[in-house]
Amino acid sequence: MKLLEATLNLHRVWRQWLWLVLGCVLVGHVALAQAQQESFTRIKAVKLEPARNAQHPGWNLAAEFDIQLGQRLRQALDRGLPLQFAVDFKLTKSRWYWMDEETASASYTLNLSYNALTRTYRLVMPSGAYNLARYEDAVAQMARVSDWPVLRKEQVKIGEPYNAQVRFRLVLTELPKPFQISALVNSEWDLSSEWLSFEFTPRQELLK
Template sequence: MSPSQAPDPMRRRVLACAGAGAAATLLAAFPQARAATVDAQPPSVELDPDGVYASATLVFALPVTLEDALHRGIPLYFLTRMSVSQSRWWWFNASMGEGQQLTRLGFEPLLGKYRVSTGGLRTSYHTLDDALNQVQHVAHLKVADAKDLKPGQTYQLGGRFELDLSQLPRPFQLNVASQSDWQLQADFPQVSFTWTTAPSTAPPA
């Protein structure tokens, strides 16, 4: 690379500052609101022949600031992590497995529709309430393999739900990290279950 082609450190700093400044200006236009309260319901446990699955429900209203950001073209990402552990009185709990689900909520202004994407599944909705209804439900998320569990043993299922700020554009990450109305998160109440090998649903050979 010739000297004329070499990146200019000063130019990079100016562009970074400009990006952060633009993000701060846009954030200043958002209505300010208090952090939302997220009610995380106790998760349900499903025992299948191949392992443990979890389903969970959350109840919350999207803060005005986040709703306004969504309508300005900034997609929101919600991360749900669930894990299975076993208590050990002599040491830390043993991790038996975990699973996670990342859900994207976006708005398409030209169509006036909200789009929710989870994995390869994409669904469109006409109202924000209908879109949030999908975001607030986690269904059949695998959290542990059968081979890692022992019949008759008791395990604990717990987890956490949060707005994943790391998915936001970099300038926004720097500006919203300390703002309470962007701290949308909650821990699921921990539930206990006993592993029993579920009967196979496969037809006989």
């Protein structure tokens, strides 16, 4: 009898352990599926570089983003809804006696749409327009910004420190009204990175 009870107890322990493992696996799959359905973006790299145009000295922005359109956004795009995105830049200077002074600001807009007849994605950027067969190629092109003039020499004081900020976002105000309302209550439409801040001190020698 004791041997039988011990065997039954061992079976019960194994069943409980098995259910626990299966439960963990199921939770992991659900979490992964949810993560794949959500939209997100983050900034992978960003820097200010001296402009190549000697007649208009200043600094250009180069940045790289990690962008993922969630399931709802992707479906809306593939059904013909054009999406507008923006890269925002701000430069501020700290003031001990008041709020930070905004020295410069700029926005870089990108428009992404899908043509069901030609089965191509069209991406319009300040640097040009692109027709791409694959969604992945369109997002990869959209995720890189280079040689974007954001700052003129006369806007800053050489040698003084400034705080630069950059972010990537979906422009919700450009969506049709029903989609704007949906975006207010549905996180799947929330495609906006946090502001990435970094210190920038303009140097005269870099402009030569």
